């Protein structure tokens with residue numbers, strides 16, 4: 001893998017969400033969140049840096065689209081509007097008494 005200089009272009013086409021592996025993204029969230037002494041969340045910029053170290057430059061809108069998809073699939077918690085994000089990995093045991101969970105939709 002030596003395609004670090006190809007910006008947004010993967011095999012001649014534009015980078016898409018699927019070009020960012022879920023495991024890479026979620027692993028980046030897990031790792032950077034683990035280093036957060038303030039809580040179990042991480043922020044958009046830190047995750048993006050880790051992801052980009054592997055796949056190369058990721059356009060902001062694509063990165064946010066990827067975040068949004070993972071959130072929709074329940075694999076990620078946080079906000080994908082382009083703000084700080086406050087991403088975290090959802091736990092199976094959602095026992096967070098001080099968190100108002102919108103479980104009933």
Ligand SMILES: [Zn+2]
Pocket residue numbers: 079080081082083084085
């Ligand atoms: Zn936001």
